[in-house]
Amino acid sequence: MAEESTATAPPELTVDVAGLTALLDGTYADVRRTVRELLPSYAGVLEDAETMSRDAFRERVKDVVLEIAGTGAAGMGFPKEYGGGGDIGASIAAFETLAYGDLSVLVKVGVQFGLFGGAILQLGTQRHHDAYLADVVSGRLLGCFAMTETGHGSNVQALGTVATYDAATAEFVVTTTSPEAGKDYIGNAAKHARVAVVFAQLEVGGEGHGVHALVVPLRDEDGALLPGVRIEDDGPKMGLNGVDNGRIWFDGVRVPREALLNRFADVTEDGTYVSEIESAGRRFFTMLGTLVQGRVSVGAAGVSASKAALTIAVRYGLQRRQFETGTEDGTEEGAEQLLLDYGLHQRRLFPRLARTYALHFAQEVLAGELHDVFSGVRDDEETRRLLESRAAGTKALATWHATDTVQECREACGGAGYLAVNRFAALKADTDVFTTFEGDNHVLLQLVGKGLLTDYASDFSDLDQLGMVRFVAGLAVDTVLERTRVHRLFEQIRDALPGGKDDWHADSGLRDPSYHLAMYRFREEHLIGGVARRLKRGVDAGMNPGEVFSRVQDHVIAAARAHVERLVLEAFVEKVASVPEDDGGLRLTLNLLCDLHALSGIEADRAWFIEHGRLTAQRSKAITREVGELCRRVRPLARELVDAFAVPEALLRAQALIGGEA
Amino acid sequence: MAEESTATAPPELTVDVAGLTALLDGTYADVRRTVRELLPSYAGVLEDAETMSRDAFRERVKDVVLEIAGTGAAGMGFPKEYGGGGDIGASIAAFETLAYGDLSVLVKVGVQFGLFGGAILQLGTQRHHDAYLADVVSGRLLGCFAMTETGHGSNVQALGTVATYDAATAEFVVTTTSPEAGKDYIGNAAKHARVAVVFAQLEVGGEGHGVHALVVPLRDEDGALLPGVRIEDDGPKMGLNGVDNGRIWFDGVRVPREALLNRFADVTEDGTYVSEIESAGRRFFTMLGTLVQGRVSVGAAGVSASKAALTIAVRYGLQRRQFETGTEDGTEEGAEQLLLDYGLHQRRLFPRLARTYALHFAQEVLAGELHDVFSGVRDDEETRRLLESRAAGTKALATWHATDTVQECREACGGAGYLAVNRFAALKADTDVFTTFEGDNHVLLQLVGKGLLTDYASDFSDLDQLGMVRFVAGLAVDTVLERTRVHRLFEQIRDALPGGKDDWHADSGLRDPSYHLAMYRFREEHLIGGVARRLKRGVDAGMNPGEVFSRVQDHVIAAARAHVERLVLEAFVEKVASVPEDDGGLRLTLNLLCDLHALSGIEADRAWFIEHGRLTAQRSKAITREVGELCRRVRPLARELVDAFAVPEALLRAQALIGGEA
Structure with missing residues (x-):
């Protein structure tokens, strides 16, 4: 628990809302x-x-x-x-x-x-x-994207739909091979899609070539199902009930050879499979990689949902009074304090507000990289892999953040937050699945972890979890670490990071971004090294790779998360540094938010930092105090900081009720 | 991150489901x-x-x-x-x-x-x-409970509805004095209630006597609103849409003098206010105290919702396979591992399962105390106050647990968890407001904190937050601590608690319940002492009590939470101790769950324990390892542990889909 700070009051900041919106936009x-x-x-x-x-x-x-x-x-x-x-x-x-x-x-x-x-x-x-x-x-042709199956959510490579080439007719025959191989949760399938892009195991001349995509018609112009296609409604969902999700089964549906989406592989008319990418796994991941925009988009939507939730909750906290405040002479006695004046309320909302800014800028960097790669500004295999990793990790963090923030904002608005008119009902229900679709967040972080451990080498792109375990276990730990760019990147900062008990006064330099970055980088590198060591030791001890992976899984995910947290913080720090110092209070304001984001991140994981010798108990407490102090500094700016998100007023249905006019 | 344990395999446990159900029931x-x-x-x-x-x-x-x-x-x-x-x-x-x-x-x-x-x-x-x-x-007469107002959720003492006694007609005149004083979120109000129990400021002969309750008719036999009563539908909500919540405004509604619920106070026909309880605040809290059953009930419902969610998620984890497992000789290659075999999946579900057991037994103790007090078995003022505090705190922990558990279980079931047929949609939406109604959880914990700091003395029952700050600040810190029963209770264990770096091998005694209890008790006492010190110092430094409270609020809540966590753990430990040692594997099974609950609770707050000298970094890591090990031991028992909750199969709609028959 924090103690009262005796620091003198910092200079008052004012926020130019339009300027901040322009910066965000x-x-x-x-x-x-x-x-x-x-x-x-x-x-x-x-x-x-x-x-x-x-x-x-x-x-x-x-x-x-x-x-x-x-x-x-x-x-x-x-x-x-x-x-x-x-x-x-x-x-x-x-x-x-x-x-x-x-x-x-x-x-x-x-x-x-x-x-x-x-x-x-x-x-x-x-x-x-x-x-x-x-x-x-x-919009004349509505379609769907039929990848996920009931039995295979995350493991797309193992899906059970098959497309067999029939050289006699130059057609593919698409078949659902078991009930579990039915496509599931497919948006637009239950009602509106006339066509589907179907992912299926391609079989040519009795040989399997892995998962490929084909265009398969589902319905005629009048919406009637075509022969061999069976579709079932997924029924009511927690949210997103305006989207018609469904299940699709194919029974020997024939499509012409040209239906194969053949950018990366093709089948000639006489039934020869051709592809410039030799490895089936690498081909698969190359195909998937081109679809990275979906993950970037979902992450972006998660950040926007958080902005809407915070806008409503902060406004509510500035209108709602609770219990009484007062001064010793009794003059204010009987007046109730604004919710947002309570330290706890600030603690609940402001670190999430700061993190929303951080994730906004992280998304901005990510979207920029996406744009550059897909516009050909900078497109090579390594850049693509880094992009895919960043997209997967940012999607995970941004969507978990949305789930968490919407929930906390709902609770912070009490009963009013429960009424549909105040938007949280839909925000919560609709965003809830963001952590699952476009890749389950834990699976995505495993992907990021694999990339870190294999340094994104394309040779290893088709390694599955067990392959990765065997691969890492086969190396010396130092080799794993040396292989990683993390190591090369951090080599120079490692010695610069203060750590032990003697190096620091407990609260000096707490707002120094280079301190924050050094902490985040240390954690990342240390976790990656630890994973490598544990994988190796497990295999050396004779455990089977599946068991080793099961035991080390949370560590892999922690390492991946630390990696993405570092990327997010770097994006924020770099954005702040890019704002001219004399640009009104903009830079100071962003700086405040960046400090709050960085320190509340360290605070949340302070046990780890203490356990690994990077925080003393005393300094850890100083960080908690500092987070409280930063929250108090954010308090007078709170309204402007959410207004800068510029959520259109018409979408803040909450206003009527929050204003107490009901 | 945990390292692999080299412990030898513990003896295999089997669970007698019927026996465990009988114990729970x-x-x-x-x-x-x-x-x-x-x-x-x-x-x-x-x-x-x-x-x-x-x-x-x-x-x-x-x-x-x-x-x-x-x-x-x-x-x-x-x-x-x-x-x-x-x-x-x-x-x-x-x-x-x-x-x-x-x-x-x-x-x-x-x-x-x-x-x-x-x-x-x-x-x-x-x-x-x-x-x-x-x-x-x-059920012939449906009614509602009209306490909450739009402008006053948690601060009931300040509500704005007024009931003025008119001696000329021997009637009360009930009036909503401002738009914000409209009753809000009132269940049964929008449609079905014919009568309301209305909480209003009682005014007799120009004098205010605080909040009292009256029976006020709302609708006639045909459901038509009576004169002076205006009701508005609260509209769609996140969940619970089968309950007709509404807002009620009264415009000079007259009810006879006998409508006053007069157990604790009455107004004679000539307009004299009489009550055996002199202090208005104490009278108010005595009245509220009789309604404690509501909080006990909501907490119980939160535990049941968690049981339903865990039942579905554990069964799903035992049917769903993901990615492949394998042995070095390749015999199992290609088979996918069950979700529940993944360490991370166990980590997500099993500590929550253990905590659900803990909260079940804590609820059992609480319900027993409620029964004894209200059946007159043991009813004195101190017992009532302890009951109210325990009810408030347990409600907070149990409902937060429900929110958290339902969410995690939904995510652990991926896309299937998002479909309404699998129940999480309703479980999530319906339970979400449990953290708010019958008292916002943070406000409830503040209440618990106040009780701890004033040792539940009835003289202080009408202290508001500021009164409490002034009261505590006026005492020496030692006095505060000595006043508390916590101190008296823990005096004997304080020295028994191992702590510093030298006392312990990092992993000795980790499964000793007396170690767990000592840790929980130390935290509680230390936090209460810290709050007292900070309140005192803040006031001594000249801050106004409102500001002091705002800054110390999270600390007050942490102290209260630590207190309730200790009560929950004690309930679990005592239950385990009450099971005969030779009763099949029942005692060993409960012991395993109790260890997991206790240690994952320490793990979650390990930063605090390290900061306060009660954990070394080494022992902290040992605890994390132990939690992983306990999860692996729970794994083979998981199905039985949820089956023992005995949620009727007909309510597990999920079964069809989870079985993959869809």
Whole structure:
């Protein structure tokens, strides 16, 4: 527990809301403005979600998605020749801003334009682009992305749908081989998709070539199912009930040879399998890698949902009074204190607010890298792998953050937070699955961990968990560490990090970003080294790799998480450093938030830092005190800091109730 | 991160499910069995919640509540002469078991029989009992409990509804004095209540006497609102949409003098206020104290919801396979490992499972005390205050646990967890407000903290936060500590607690319950002492009490939480000790769960223990290893440990999907 600080009051900060919004909006301020202006026109969907039947709401959401497609806001990432905007960065910015509105609309946009359209764009070739993209972008052709199966959520390489080449007719025959191999949770499948991109094990001439994607028609123009296709509704869900998720089974469905999305592999008419990528695993991961935009988008949506939740909760905390405050002479006795004046309330909201800023800037860096890679500005295999790792990790952190923040904000608004009109009901229910779709967060962090341990070497891209265990166990621990770029990156800072009991006064330098970074980097490197050591020791002791992995799994994930936390902090620190010192109070304000983010992150994991000799008990307590102090400094800026997110007022349904006018 | 243990394998445990269920069911096994047999008859409500319109669902839930009333399962706590069962402990056991089913039904039962009926029983006298109770118990008269106001959630003493006595007509005039003084979130108000128990500031002859409760009719026999009563629907909520919450405004509504629930205070016909309790604050808290059953019930429901969630998640983890496992010789290669075999998955579910057991037994102790106090077995003022404190604290911990456990279980079931058919959607949405209603959890823990600091002395029962700050600041710190029973209780163990670096081998005695208890007790005492010191220092430094409280608030809450955690652990340890050693594997099994609960609790707060010199870094790591080891020991028992909760199969809708038959 913190003790009272005796520090003198810091200079008062003021926040230029418009300036801060401009900084947050960045390169794509125009795109964001356009979408913000679009959102109020369908703000009513938020209420429709509560009042309409599920069927009616699905139609309503579809109509809104088509409206949005009509404005061009959904197709910004597609080539201009097909009616798109030709700018991937813009498409992420638009999606992120759309996430202030109803999330069924957002996810249906994601399914149609990101997953379905994205797969055709990335995995297909000219013939597919010409055949489909213009209709995808305009919304004339609605489709779905049929990857996940009931029996195989995260392990896509093992899925059970099969596409067998029939050379006699030059067709693929698509079949669901078992009930568990039915496609599941497929958005747009239950109602609206006429076409699916189907992921299936490709079999040519009796030989399996791993998972590939094909375009398979599902319904005719009137929406009737085509022969051999069976579809079942996934039924009501916790949230996102405007999206028609369903299950699909294929019974010998025939599609022409050209239906194969053949950018990375093809089958010739006579039944010869050809691919420039020799390793099946590497080919698979290369294909998946082109779909990375989905993860970047979901992470962005998680940050936006957090912004909306914090906006509502902070405003509520500034209007609601609770219990009485007072001075010794009794003059204020009887007046109740604002909720946000309570230390605990600040502690609940402000570190999450600071982290939302941090994740915003981390998303900005990520979206920039995505844009550069997919626009060809900088595209090589190593850059792609780093991008995929960053996308996976940032998605995990951003979506967990959303789950946590929406929950805390709901509770911080008490009973009012429970009423649907105050938005938390939908925010909670709709975002809840973000931690699962586009890759379960734990599985994604395992992926990040694997990348760290194998240094993203493409030779190891097709290693599964057991392969990774064997690989790492086969190296000397030092070799593992030396292989990692983490090691090369941190070598120079390792000695610079203060640590033991004597080096530091307990509270000196607590707000120094180089101290924060050194702590985050130390943790990352130490955890990676520890994982390598444990994997090795487990195998050396004769345990089977599955058992070793099971035992070390939480450590792998902790290492991955530490890695991504470091990336997030670096993004924030670099952003702050890029703001001119004389730019009003902007830099000081961001600095304050960055300190709060960094220190509350260290505080949350302070047991680890103490256990590993990087914090004394005394300094740990000093950090807790400092976090409390930083929260008090954020307090007078809180309203401006959420206003800068610029969530359109029309979407803050809460206002009426929060204002107490009900 | 844990290292691999080199311990030899412990003896294999087997669990007698029926025996464990009998142990959990305890004294009221018959009542629980009756309710378990009743639940399947309306299991369909779980699906109705998704498919029916809100209006239709409200009617459906009302009908089910009336059916339950017809079986006698809802009125067990009322005197037999009014058709009740005359057994408060039985009523808690019934309510706890009903919580396995639809939670709108449960909460509507709670509103009608617990809040509304309970207020008439506890705050009223013979005339009210005779007039209402038989109709309440049978469900012929539905009512509501109108305490909370839009502007005053947690600060009931400050509410704005006024009841003025008019001696000329011997009536009270009930008036909502401002828009913010409208009653809000009132269950049963929007549709079904014909009568309300209304909490209002009593004014007699121009003098205010604080908050009292009156019976105020709202609607006539046909459901039409009576003159002066305005009611508005609270609208859709995150969950519990089968309960008709609403807002109520009163405009000069007149009720006879006899409408005052006059057990603790009355107004004579000529307008004289009389009460045996002189202090207004003490009177208020005495009245509130009689309503403690509501908090006990909500905590119980939180534990039941956690049991249902864990049952589904553990079964899912035992059916779902993910990625491949294998042995070095390749024989098992290609088989996928069960989710529950992953160390991380165990880490996510088993400490929560152990804690659910702990909270179950803590609830059992609490319900026993409630029964004894309200049955007159042991009823004095000190016992009541301890009961109220324990109820408030246990409610907070149990409901937070439910929020956390349902969330983690949902995520552990991935996409399947998001489908409504698998129950998490409703479990999450319906239980979410448990942390808020019957008292916001943070406010409840503040109450507990106040009790600790003032040693529950009745003289201080009407102290508000500022009063408490001033009171504590006025004492020497030693005096505060000496005043507390914590001090008296722990004096003897303080020296027995091992602590510093030299006393312990890092992993000796980790499974010794006296070690666990000593740690929990040390934390509690240390935190209380620290709060007292900080309050004193803040006031001494000239800060106003409001500011002092704001800064120390998180510390007060931490102290209260530590106190309740200690009570929970003691309940578990005592239960284990009460099981005969030769009773099959039952005692060993409970012992394992108790160790896991205790150690994962220390692990979660290990930073604090290290900071305060009670854990070395080395021993802290040993605890983390031990928690992993205990999880591995729980693994083979997991199915039996959730089966022992005996959630009726008909309520586990999830089964179909989880079995992969979909």
